[in-house]
Amino acid sequence: MIIETLKLRNFRNYENLEIAFDPKLNVISGRNAQGKTNLLESIVYLSLTRSHRILNEKKLIREDMPFAEIRCTFRNGEESRELGAVIHPHGKTLLVNRYPVKKSSDFIGLLNVVIFSPDDLYLFNDMPKERRKVMNQEITKISSKYLLALNRYQNFLRERNSLLKNHSVDETYLDILDEQMAKEQLLIIEMRRSFIQRINHQITDLYHELSEDDINVNIRYKCCIDEEECTLETLQNMYRTCRSRDLENHVSTSGIHREDMIFRIDEKDLTQTASQGQKRMVMLAFKMALLKYIRSETGKSPVLLLDDVLSELDMSRQKKLLEMVNDTYQCVITATEIPEHMKNVHYKEFYIHQGRLETARR
Ligand SMILES: Nc1ncnc2c1ncn2[C@@H]1O[C@H](COP(=O)(O)OP(=O)(O)O)[C@@H](O)[C@H]1O
Numbered sequence: 001m002i003i004e005t006l007k008l009r010n011f012r013n014y015e016n017l018e019i020a021f022d023p024k025l026n027v028i029s030g031r032n033a034q035g036k037t038n039l040l041e042s043i044v045y046l047s048l049t050r051s052h053r054i055l056n057e058k059k060l061i062r063e064d065m066p067f068a069e070i071r072c073t074f075r076n077g078e079e080s081r082e083l084g085a086v087i088h089p090h091g092k093t094l095l096v097n098r099y100p101v102k103k104s105s106d107f108i109g110l111l112n113v114v115i116f117s118p119d120d121l122y123l124f125n126d127m128p129k130e131r132r133k134v135m136n137q138e139i140t141k142i143s144s145k146y147l148l149a150l151n152r153y154q155n156f157l158r159e160r161n162s163l164l165k166n167h168s169v170d171e172t173y174l175d176i177l178d179e180q181m182a183k184e185q186l187l188i189i190e191m192r193r194s195f196i197q198r199i200n201h202q203i204t205d206l207y208h209e210l211s212e213d214d215i216n217v218n219i220r221y222k223c224c225i226d227e228e229e230c231t232l233e234t235l236q237n238m239y240r241t242c243r244s245r246d247l248e249n250h251v252s253t254s255g256i257h258r259e260d261m262i263f264r265i266d267e268k269d270l271t272q273t274a275s276q277g278q279k280r281m282v283m284l285a286f287k288m289a290l291l292k293y294i295r296s297e298t299g300k301s302p303v304l305l306l307d308d309v310l311s312e313l314d315m316s317r318q319k320k321l322l323e324m325v326n327d328t329y330q331c332v333i334t335a336t337e338i339p340e341h342m343k344n345v346h347y348k349e350f351y352i353h354q355g356r357l358e359t360a361r362r
């Protein structure tokens with residue numbers, strides 16, 4: 001997958017921006033607070049139909065402007081597409097080849113990107129909800145069925161929770177909801193399990209490739225049910241077992257909305273043992289494993305976005321990372337300073353100053 005052009009109108013601090021990317025390596029340079037991350041954010045938006053930084057989309061619209069617009073053209077082998085998003089204060093319109101699409105499931109997965117930014121390190125210590133979000137977001141990139149099952153599950157969950165708030169609960173209706181929810185969970189658990197297996201297959205090797213540190217990295221899937229026995233029947237039993245507790249607490253206490261993924265180093269919870277440097281390398285290895293996962297599941301290479309991360313790695317790791325990416329994934333990097341060792345590497349530079357593209361220094 002190669003992003004060819006990107007156009008922004010009234011997005012964040014950009015009034016008008018047009019960029020033609022290099023098919024391999026791109027460097028967005030500029031001082032702090034000039035719009036480098038904003039530019040990557042616009043690409044993420046076309047991948048996920050939302051920002052990776054904020055929930056309130058109004059903030060994406062340039063101050064005092066009525067709407068923001070993002071457009072990009074990208075290529076998969078011979079096939080080209082144009083994606084667009086118009087963000088208004090009360091919603092958004094998504095466009096594929098200039099035609100509006102109604103469902104985000106028809107849009108997500110067309111352009112796949114993986115972004116790595118320094119804030120990703122918070123994920124390890126964050127609430128389980130944030131790690132579930134990552135699981136959902138990444139699996140959704142390879143399967144619209146997963147997204148649809150997840151949306152249906154969440155609707156049933158809302159319904160079930162509001163039913164449980166009542167003084168006297170209609171248990172026949174609860175039975176129906178439990179059966180529906182069990183059905184949706186079957187696919188979700190299966191795909192989460194396979195996702196984690198695939199990541200685990202790669203992550204230690206990728207970690208070793210990036211750093212000399214000889215440790216074992218893996219992710220434990222904290223499933224709501226004994227994974228080996230995950231059937232429609234065992235899932236329905238799970239609901240039966242927790243029903244009295246749910247009625248007492250007025251909320252659904254079990255299910256895929258309570259799951260988690262635990263990052264581990266040598267079989268121990270990473271948050272208990274890892275140094276900051278190890279955490280950074282684990283996250284980087286996870287991102288590299290995600291690239292491979294998406295590529296092998298979809299047959300298309302996602303685009304890698306590296307936001308301000310080179311400066312946090314020592315030189316040998318920076319070089320290693322660029323080597324690993326080179327030729328397989330198109331890459332867009334942001335940096336305040338371009339490292340010396342990149343002198344001999346081919347890349348296209350875009351110098352950003354106050355939301356404007358200025359002549360590159362090279
Ligand atoms: N909706 C908006 N309208 C105008 N400017 C904005 C908007 N949102 C963010 N900005 C500006 O964008 C700049 C930050 O851009 P960012 O991409 O995060 O910087 P960096 O180059 O350091 O990555 C700030 O100057 C901020 O004021």
Ligand SMILES: [Mg+2]
Binds near residue numbers: 036037308
């Ligand atoms: Mg930034």
